[in-house]
Amino acid sequence: MRLQQATRCALFAVLELAQDPDRQISAPDIAEKYGISANHLAKVLRDLVRAGLVESMRGAGGGYRFSGNAKRVTLYEVVHMFEDIGSKPGGRPEGGDSSDIGRALGQVMNEIDETAVSTLKSITLATLLKLIHRNAAGQAGSRSKKDSVNA
Amino acid sequence: MPEAVGTTELAGDLVIRAAAVADVPAVTRLDSRITGMTKPDYWADMFERYGKRPNRFFLIAEGEGAGVIGFIIGEVRAWEFGSPPSGWIFALGVDPTARLNKIGSRLFEAMCGRLAESGVDMVRTMLARDDELNMAFFRSQGMMGGPFIQLEMSLYGFAGGHG
Numbered sequence: 001m002r003l004q005q006a007t008r009c010a011l012f013a014v015l016e017l018a019q020d021p022d023r024q025i026s027a028p029d030i031a032e033k034y035g036i037s038a039n040h041l042a043k044v045l046r047d048l049v050r051a052g053l054v055e056s057m058r059g060a061g062g063g064y065r066f067s068g069n070a071k072r073v074t075l076y077e078v079v080h081m082f083e084d085i086g087s088k089p090g091g092r093p094e095g096g097d098s099s100d101i102g103r104a105l106g107q108v109m110n111e112i113d114e115t116a117v118s119t120l121k122s123i124t125l126a127t128l129l130k131l132i133h134r135n136a137a138g139q140a141g142s143r144s145k146k147d148s149v150n151a
Numbered sequence: 152m153p154e155a156v157g158t159t160e161l162a163g164d165l166v167i168r169a170a171a172v173a174d175v176p177a178v179t180r181l182d183s184r185i186t187g188m189t190k191p192d193y194w195a196d197m198f199e200r201y202g203k204r205p206n207r208f209f210l211i212a213e214g215e216g217a218g219v220i221g222f223i224i225g226e227v228r229a230w231e232f233g234s235p236p237s238g239w240i241f242a243l244g245v246d247p248t249a250r251l252n253k254i255g256s257r258l259f260e261a262m263c264g265r266l267a268e269s270g271v272d273m274v275r276t277m278l279a280r281d282d283e284l285n286m287a288f289f290r291s292q293g294m295m296g297g298p299f300i301q302l303e304m305s306l307y308g309f310a311g312g313h314g
């Protein structure tokens with residue numbers, strides 16, 4: 001599954017800011033850190049501000065700060081702001097949808113969509129941040145194991 | 152008294168311990184508050200099957216002055232599908248008035264401790280895809296989608312077809 005560029009920008013920005021809600025970061029700094037287009041990011045940040053997930057800080061050292069509830073906002077809510085994921089049948093009909101083949105293919109695609117939606121709905125920003133820390137701890141653990149094997 | 156499974160853990164004013172037969176009515180009442188169904192026979196049977204045997208764990212959370220406010224049940228399960236034995240959690244409940252106080256987390260951690268001591272290195276569970284509350288809870292504990300997929304099929308049309 002590949003997320004659209006705006007969605008990826010939004011997730012990087014929200015998660016970067018949610019790591020430390022007291023910290024302000026400028027859009028160019030976020031763009032540079034994740035190698036994403038500053039133009040895209042600026043537009044996405046406006047949408048995130050409107051959704052109440054981040055706030056724009058004025059004045060010297062301005063920038064953005066996380067203002068949502070990381071324990072309750074799920075990845076789905078962020079993704080859904082920028083793309084139509086798991087759209088139910090009955091959305092835009094496409095040629096062949098009502099044929100036997102189209103219906104059977106639709107069943108399979110629905111299964112995939114429903115799994116994707118439930119995965120994204122069940123992972124809050126806080127849960128994803130925990131995953132990042134666990135991954136980092138795991139890497140540090142395997143590094144120190146390697147070091148002791150190499151020693 | 153059933154064979155004590157593991158030790159009692161004290162966490163603040165919360166005790167996580169193996170359930171005793173005397174806890175069954177309180178667990179039945181708690182489950183009834185959570186699910187809206189009262190199933191005394193079911194819980195007596197659960198205790199018989201999971202409260203007394205090795206590698207099976209029926210734990211409860213007891214709050215000071217509040218009685219039984221949570222339970223979790225799990226076991227070491229030998230999988231049929233080529234997987235080495237793993238831990239399985241298949242029942243969990245916290246008193247609706249006591250939620251979001253880390254009681255579920257403490258029950259889960261205690262269960263993981265028991266399972267790890269039994270020699271397995273993986274814990275699994277199965278949930279309805281749209282069960283957002285339990286899904287968010289297990290995800291928050293670090294659980295991820297595993298390599299197994301549950302498949303199903305309607306048996307409509309099979310009954311009576313084997314005569």
Ligand SMILES: CC(C)(COP(=O)(O)OP(=O)(O)OC[C@H]1O[C@@H](n2cnc3c(N)ncnc32)[C@H](O)[C@@H]1OP(=O)(O)O)[C@@H](O)C(=O)NCCC(=O)NCCS
Pocket residue numbers: 071072124182185186241242243244245246249250251252253254255256257284285287288289291
């Ligand atoms: C799932 C359940 C066990 C969680 O118990 P709990 O004691 O409230 O859980 P915790 O306080 O340890 O929560 C741990 C994490 O789970 C997640 N979580 C729990 N409740 C949540 C909710 N209502 N919304 C979103 N996330 C939630 C959060 O990430 C939470 O971390 P946080 O406190 O830092 O936000 C409880 O809600 C429950 O009993 N649900 C019903 C279970 C059921 O259907 N049982 C049927 C009988 S088997």
